[in-house]
Amino acid sequence: MGRKFVVGGNWKMNGTKKQVDEILDFLKKGPLNADTEVIVGVPAVYLDYVKCNAPPGVEVAAQNCYKAEKGAFTGEISALMLKDINVGWVILGHSERRQIFGETDDLIAEKVAFALDSGLKVIACIGETLQEREAGKTEEVVFRQIQAIANKIKDWTNVVIAYEPVWAIGTGKTATPEQAQEVHKALRGYICEKISPSVAESVRIQYGGSVTGANCKDLGAKPDIDGFLVGGASLKPEFVQIVNARQ
Numbered sequence: 543m544g545r546k547f548v549v550g551g552n553w554k555m556n557g558t559k560k561q562v563d564e565i566l567d568f569l570k571k572g573p574l575n576a577d578t579e580v581i582v583g584v585p586a587v588y589l590d591y592v593k594c595n596a597p598p599g600v601e602v603a604a605q606n607c608y609k610a611e612k613g614a615f616t617g618e619i620s621a622l623m624l625k626d627i628n629v630g631w632v633i634l635g636h637s638e639r640r641q642i643f644g645e646t647d648d649l650i651a652e653k654v655a656f657a658l659d660s661g662l663k664v665i666a667c668i669g670e671t672l673q674e675r676e677a678g679k680t681e682e683v684v685f686r687q688i689q690a691i692a693n694k695i696k697d698w699t700n701v702v703i704a705y706e707p708v709w710a711i712g713t714g715k716t717a718t719p720e721q722a723q724e725v726h727k728a729l730r731g732y733i734c735e736k737i738s739p740s741v742a743e744s745v746r747i748q749y750g751g752s753v754t755g756a757n758c759k760d761l762g763a764k765p766d767i768d769g770f771l772v773g774g775a776s777l778k779p780e781f782v783q784i785v786n787a788r789q
């Protein structure tokens with residue numbers, strides 16, 4: 543299996559300059575497994591600072607960007623601006639963007655397509671709510687979310703998918719390795735059938751939702767889990783352990 547393990551830290555709307563420096567300190571201290579790709583998702587105001595001060599090998603992602611180059615979109619940032627400060631990645635479609643800010647499957651797919659066309663790499667997030675899971679709709683929901691993106695893009699080389707069940711985000715309620723593996727495997731099956739077998743083989747699917755130093759090894763041992771997208775624990779030194787989950 544040739545997929546490189548990829549661990550992202552999504553800081554969300556957290557951090558002061560002091561905290562950012564503390565995070566950079568533990569990233570510098572590491573040691574971080576050189577076989578794992580590490581990406582930190584930073585609030586927009588700190589992107590330039592973190593880009594300039596992150597240790598070698600730690601890549602930087604924005605947590606959102608709009609689907610236009612520039613213009614009258616007050617409060618938004620563009621892919622071009624991210625490129626301008628050498629930020630290479632963007633997280634799109636996070637469940638908090640979907641739920642709190644009303645982003646739809648279609649808007650997210652347009653953003654993914656625009657970011658890729660602009661030369662950014664994308665972590666595209668999908669995942670079901672508790673209500674959807676309890677109604678037996680997990681696969682239906684994540685397939686729909688993936689298909690919306692597939693309708694708008696052709697090349698998946700620069701896309702990482704993050705499966706983040708909404709009920710596991712920030713709740714301390716992690717999906718079991720078996721639950722996560724089941725969805726990751728189903729996603730790969732769907733991609734194989736509806737997109738292509740080679741994309742199914744090569745695309746990396748991260749798990750996100752209450753990943754910690756304590757549970758990362760068991761999750762990371764599953765064959766279809768290619769890394770993590772970490773919220774709360776990415777603000778703490780424990781993040782180093784998560785980066786090193788698969789040795």
Ligand SMILES: O=C(CO)COP(=O)(O)O
Binds near residue numbers: 552710713750772773
């Ligand atoms: O939303 C997440 C990462 O994008 C997960 O957040 P937590 O790790 O805090 O549950």
